[in-house]
Amino acid sequence: MDITNQETASQNTQMPELTVTSEIYEEYDYKTKISPSTEGNVISEFPFLLPKAGSSATYDDDDDLDIERPQKEVIRIEHSSKTKIALVGLQVWRGAFLLGDWLIHLGLKGELTNRSVLELGAGTGLTSFVAALYAKKVICTVIYDDDLTAAFVSTIQKILNTEPPKTLYMVLEKRYVFTIEHLDSVAPCYETFLTLLDKVKTENAHSTWNIQQLPLDFPKYFTYDRVKDLVLWKISSIPN
Numbered sequence: 001m002d003i004t005n006q007e008t009a010s011q012n013t014q015m016p017e018l019t020v021t022s023e024i025y026e027e028y029d030y031k032t033k034i035s036p037s038t039e040g041n042v043i044s045e046f047p048f049l050l051p052k053a054g055s056s057a058t059y060d061d062d063d064d065l066d067i068e069r070p071q072k073e074v075i076r077i078e079h080s081s082k083t084k085i086a087l088v089g090l091q092v093w094r095g096a097f098l099l100g101d102w103l104i105h106l107g108l109k110g111e112l113t114n115r116s117v118l119e120l121g122a123g124t125g126l127t128s129f130v131a132a133l134y135a136k137k138v139i140c141t142v143i144y145d146d147d148l149t150a151a152f153v154s155t156i157q158k159i160l161n162t163e164p165p166k167t168l169y170m171v172l173e174k175r176y177v178f179t180i181e182h183l184d185s186v187a188p189c190y191e192t193f194l195t196l197l198d199k200v201k202t203e204n205a206h207s208t209w210n211i212q213q214l215p216l217d218f219p220k221y222f223t224y225d226r227v228k229d230l231v232l233w234k235i236s237s238i239p240n
Contacts, residue, residue, distance in 0.1 A: 089123035097222040107134030160237035
């Protein structure tokens, strides 16, 4: 039996690994003409509005409402324009903008003041830049693992089970595929995440978790389409 030839034939019949591109460039043109440092990368500018914290309504000499308009700011990032599926963290996705909106919303209310923020799976780090506008300390990390969803849930379990009490905000975008099993379009990765999260919450003996999905009715500061498949979760823990 020629194992080498069989393996070669098998490899030749395998489907090529897909290359994917973030949908954000179908919605808006963020790319600049600045030359990137690495071939295949692009340098993008992501505009956002930055209201001043604690700003209040004032009136001019004619008793007309004088509204202080938010500043227009930009985050400039060099990143990949397209990648294999395993390296999608090198691109910028809608979820980063939604989490950025939420951090600005919290920051304006003073809820990040003197806080330490740890971002897991930060990718290009866009939301860490936003957190740094308000938080005392920001730690930006990346998680890579063959079973990424399970690794992520395991990591947050370890973090939330230690003192002091912590709050986790998490953004996901449901990705739908048609499966023969369901004969319908489903979001299997999202469902797997919810199953793992529920399992950890149920079996967790070290702390009490409060898990809730938050409404997306807060202001939009970044320029992107806030599609219905984006979801924001809040997990608070109190170690037992």
